[in-house]
Structures are given as structure tokens and as C-alpha cells.
Amino acid sequence: MxxxxxxxxxxxxxxxxxxxxxxxxxxxxxxxxxxxxxxxxxxxxxxxxxxxxxxxxxxHPAVQPFKDALVKDGIPATSFQVQDLNAEFARLRELGVVFTLEPMDAGSVRMAVLDDTCGNLIQLVEMKQELPA
Amino acid sequence: MNDEELDLIFKALGDATRRRILDLLQERSERSLFEICASFVAADGKSLSRQTISQHLDMLERAGLITTSWKGRTKTHSLNVAPMQMATNQWLKKYL
The missing domain is CATH 3.10.180.10 (2,3-Dihydroxybiphenyl 1,2-Dioxygenase, domain 1)
Structure with missing residues (x-):
């Protein structure tokens, strides 16, 4: 599977x-x-x-309250991996994408959060090292 | 400031996690719950549950030590030092 x-x-x-x-x-x-x-x-x-x-x-009627609650607490709906977070941040901001969280350290990753304009926050992550299996 | 308000402030300050939240908010204000949780992970790799952090934030807010506002549709938290200064001036100061 x-x-x-x-x-x-x-x-x-x-x-x-x-x-x-x-x-x-x-x-x-x-x-x-x-x-x-x-x-x-x-x-x-x-x-x-x-x-x-x-x-x-x-x-579905359950979707909107669920999404609103995540956005309220700043929690991303999903996460995408990038090679160079600073470069992606600069590129996307140039395109007018709104970030709710600018690149920051978070343990073994660096991350940023953007607004997808469709009701979700999306996390971008750059791995500082490979995650343990 | 009455005794009840002083109690709330000193109780809120009587916990290491809550003091660290205040330190985090002093570094940068207007932080979401998600960002505060991520900052804890960044600081020492130890992650506290969102629910735990959320309860600490409620207690700090009740004591007036943080204020909340909205950045778009996201709720953010900022430090409010006034009650700490008042508590110091009104009671703690005479021992300093």
C-alpha cells in the first residue's frame, strides 16, 4: 500500500x-x-x-469551523519541504504571497507559514538535517 | 490593584513555563499559539502540547500579563508589562 x-x-x-x-x-x-x-x-x-x-x-458543513479553528491558532493545514527556505520566502513574497510567520528556527528544521488564500495556512520547511527514521 | 489581582499576577509568574512564554513575547510580540509552541521546540527541542501552552496563555491573560489581538484571522498574543510594574510598585518594591 x-x-x-x-x-x-x-x-x-x-x-x-x-x-x-x-x-x-x-x-x-x-x-x-x-x-x-x-x-x-x-x-x-x-x-x-x-x-x-x-x-x-x-x-461539508464541518469543514469551515475546522479550518477557522486551525487558522485562529496559526496552525498549518499541511507542510511542504523546500531546499532553501530564505530563497522561497523571497520569491513568494515578491509574488504577493502573504506570510503569517516569517522564516524561523524550530528545532531540526527552519520553517515559515503562508496563507493559501483558500482558507488554509501552509507550512514551508527546510530540513537542517535528515529526520531520524 | 486589589489583593485578588495581585494573587493572579504572582500565581501566573509562579511557573517556569509561563515565565518563558513572557520572555518569548518580550523578544517578539503578536505571536500565534502555533508560533509559541514552535519557539519552545526551537529553544530546547522539547515540545509541549498545544493544549498545555493554551492553558498557560489563558492564565497569563487572566492576570493581564498578556493581551490578545487579531492578525487577519489568526489570534496573536503580546506581552503587557503594566500589571507587573503595578504589582512591583504596590507591594514588591518595599523589599527591593
Whole structure:
């Protein structure tokens, strides 16, 4: 068994696709109509055959209070790994991306948190050393 | 400042974790719960649960030692030194 997809719950799939491709730099993998929504996934350019990120519609009534509670406490919905956090931070800020937390040390990683404009906070992480298995 | 308020302040200060939270907020204000938890990990690799930190923050807020505000949709915490200064002037100072 393997993990082929993980998801973020987004307020608006079309807006999310724009943000996750135009700003974050992921590429579209699947866009399949399913009822009133889409099975919409993106992948990393660095790993096009890697795990897909599903931009999942947040239509269920439990989703909004859950997302709001995470954002209130500053907690990211998910986390992406980058090679050079300072470079990504500078690149994304130049593109107008809003960071709720600028790059900081957090133990074995450096991290920053940005707003995906679709109701989520997203953590970027640079490993200072490999995590223990 | 009455005795009840003094009690709240000295009780809030009577815990190492809460004193460290105040030190963290002195370094930088307007921090979210997530950021405060991450700062604990950064400082010594030891992570305290969000619930624990959250309870400490509540106690500090009740004593007036921190204030909260909103940065966008995120709640942030900042140091408020006035009650500490008042407690010092009103009671502690005569022994200093």
C-alpha cells in the first residue's frame, strides 16, 4: 500500500488551482469533473511522479469551523519541504504571497507559514538535517 | 490593584513555563499559539502540547500579563508589562 494523494480543503477549487500553480509553482496532474466539483490534483515539478496534492472542495458543513479553528491558532493545514527556505520566502513574497510567520528556527528544521488564500495556512520547511527514521 | 489581582499576577509568574512564554513575547510580540509552541521546540527541542501552552496563555491573560489581538484571522498574543510594574510598585518594591 502506498500514499498516492494527500489533500487540502479549499474554499474554491478554481482559485486554489491558480494559487497552487501560479504562486507555489506546482503543476496540474488531474482535472476530472465529479458531480458539481472536480478531482483536481497538482504535483511538484521536482517530483512529477510523486504524491499528488488533492485540492479538495471544502463543501461539508464541518469543514469551515475546522479550518477557522486551525487558522485562529496559526496552525498549518499541511507542510511542504523546500531546499532553501530564505530563497522561497523571497520569491513568494515578491509574488504577493502573504506570510503569517516569517522564516524561523524550530528545532531540526527552519520553517515559515503562508496563507493559501483558500482558507488554509501552509507550512514551508527546510530540513537542517535528515529526520531520524 | 486589589489583593485578588495581585494573587493572579504572582500565581501566573509562579511557573517556569509561563515565565518563558513572557520572555518569548518580550523578544517578539503578536505571536500565534502555533508560533509559541514552535519557539519552545526551537529553544530546547522539547515540545509541549498545544493544549498545555493554551492553558498557560489563558492564565497569563487572566492576570493581564498578556493581551490578545487579531492578525487577519489568526489570534496573536503580546506581552503587557503594566500589571507587573503595578504589582512591583504596590507591594514588591518595599523589599527591593
Amino acid at each position: 502506498r500514499i498516492y494523494v494527500t489533500s487540502v480543503l479549499v474554499d474554491d477549487q478554481a482559485k486554489a488551482l491558480k494559487f497552487y500553480t501560479d504562486k507555489l509553482g506546482f503543476i496540474l496532474k488531474h482535472d476530472i469533473p465529479v458531480g458539481e466539483h472536480r478531482w483536481l490534483t497538482v504535483v511538484s515539478k521536482e517530483q512529477p511522479e510523486g504524491t499528488e496534492l488533492l485540492l479538495e472542495p471544502g463543501a
